[in-house]
Amino acid sequence: xxxxxxxxxxxxxxxxxxxxxxxxxxxxxxxxxxxxxxxxxxxxxxxxxxxxxxxxxxxxxxxxxxxxxxxxxxxxxxxx
Amino acid sequence: xxxxxxxxxxxxxxxxxxxxxxxxxxxxxxxxxxxxxxxxxxxxxxxxxxxxxxxxxxxxxxxxxxxxxxxxxxxxxxxxxxxxxxxxxxxxxxxxxxxxxxxxxxxxxxxxxxxxxxxxxxxxxxxxxxxxxx
Numbered sequence: 001x002x003x004x005x006x007x008x009x010x011x012x013x014x015x016x017x018x019x020x021x022x023x024x025x026x027x028x029x030x031x032x033x034x035x036x037x038x039x040x041x042x043x044x045x046x047x048x049x050x051x052x053x054x055x056x057x058x059x060x061x062x063x064x065x066x067x068x069x070x071x072x073x074x075x076x077x078x079x080x
Numbered sequence: 081x082x083x084x085x086x087x088x089x090x091x092x093x094x095x096x097x098x099x100x101x102x103x104x105x106x107x108x109x110x111x112x113x114x115x116x117x118x119x120x121x122x123x124x125x126x127x128x129x130x131x132x133x134x135x136x137x138x139x140x141x142x143x144x145x146x147x148x149x150x151x152x153x154x155x156x157x158x159x160x161x162x163x164x165x166x167x168x169x170x171x172x173x174x175x176x177x178x179x180x181x182x183x184x185x186x187x188x189x190x191x192x193x194x195x196x197x198x199x200x201x202x203x204x205x206x207x208x209x210x211x212x213x214x
Contacts, residue, residue, distance in 0.1 A: 013154050014154055015153040015154050015155040016102065016106070017102060017105050017106035017109055018154075018156075020106065020109040020110070021105055021106075021108075021109045021164055021168070023109070024108075024109040024110075024111070024168060025168075048106075051110065052109070052110060055110050055111060056110075056111060
């Protein structure tokens, strides 16, 4: 059995829909139990990450706005 | 949850091609099944022959500001966005009638076009999903 991985997806500086695109690409290589931490500066990302979670049925562990970026922590639970 | 987004792309001006790129890429990133049916003036933007950007006359004086803003926000070109959408599974089809009307054959189109299809194929694939006419 392989162990869960944690990966940072740095999408800072990318405009919409760059951050969710990079998340989707990272998601392809992820497996259940993995945690993806996405960094973004696009102001639309805060609502877009919620839409992505709703659609893909993964788990949003944390979503916070830091001084210089928005950080979303996603736990992968919906991989088939 | 698999859902479908179909875009009928008719306009050939770059101000309308940009949102097509954004919506297609965004929908593909959400895991939607995306297809773009290219017809009308938009076909001229998908040929191997390089074409210059076309802007609507009434907004032409705002184009430099728009381009500057796109650059400052690191926004990719609409072609790059359509490519991204395709890398996530989106399909792009050219309308067979308008292609014939414009004298365009399959080999005249660039690599963005997956196939030349008729309207029935498009409608069949669009059934049950959302469809946008742009």
